């Protein structure tokens with residue numbers, strides 16, 4: 001591991017707004033904050049919103065600044081990326097944002113039923129080969145249902161036509177309520193200050209001329225879900241090299 005990464009990890013360990021509990025170090029029990037984020041972490045009763053796969057935490061920090069009366073938690077497994085957002089929040093004195101370094105597969109061990117109001121999925125890897133790894137598959141929706149409030153909102157922002165079409169199919173298969181949808185956000189009347197926040201990956205994809213898609217829908221925790229059986233054309237550009245992997 002590089003010296004730079006080690007320094008970032010060491011600094012992360014000093015932040016009290018960062019919880020580090022990756023799967024390989026997790027004791028497979030519920031985290032002590034489960035059901036207690038309001039009382040023990042944020043120390044207020046404001047709504048809790050997650051960004052899953054937050055990378056450098058741009059959305060989490062920007063949303064927290066934009067909505068001081070809501071709480072945000074960015075979740076990702078990559079500590080060196082997360083360090084960026086965690087440090088920025090610390091330096092700016094943004095108190096309504098926290099981070100968990102863990103695997104999204106076990107995110108339900110951190111939050112209790114009804115504890116979370118909304119989830120943002122910002123530029124998730126589309127996982128075109130295996131739907132069970134896709135963050136908008138029913139596999140993950142079943143996990144989100146365990147802690148999302150009834151009719152809680154899921155926001156998906158993506159460059160990937162595959163991810164967008166697949167998620168639309170999943171939503172339609174299950175009769176979920178769509179709140180907003182566009183396959184070209186920047187040409188759409190939906191664009192506002194919140195949807196204009198740009199993550200690291202969004203900037204990269206836009207520089208390559210890709211259109212940004214956005215979908216917001218409600219998930220009903222009481223309704224069983226069916227995985228859609230659909231063939232979707234794969235994104236042709238996914239073999240492009242990506243820069244600045246950390």
Ligand SMILES: C[S@@+](CC[C@H](N)C(=O)[O-])C[C@H]1O[C@@H](n2cnc3c(N)ncnc32)[C@H](O)[C@@H]1O
Nearest residue numbers: 053054055076077078103104122123199200201
């Ligand atoms: C393509 S990046 C997008 C990052 C950020 N949202 C952005 O737009 O810049 C996907 C992120 O999701 C994280 N990720 C993907 N699958 C994950 C999983 N199962 N558990 C935790 N993090 C995951 C990766 O570590 C990566 O940082």
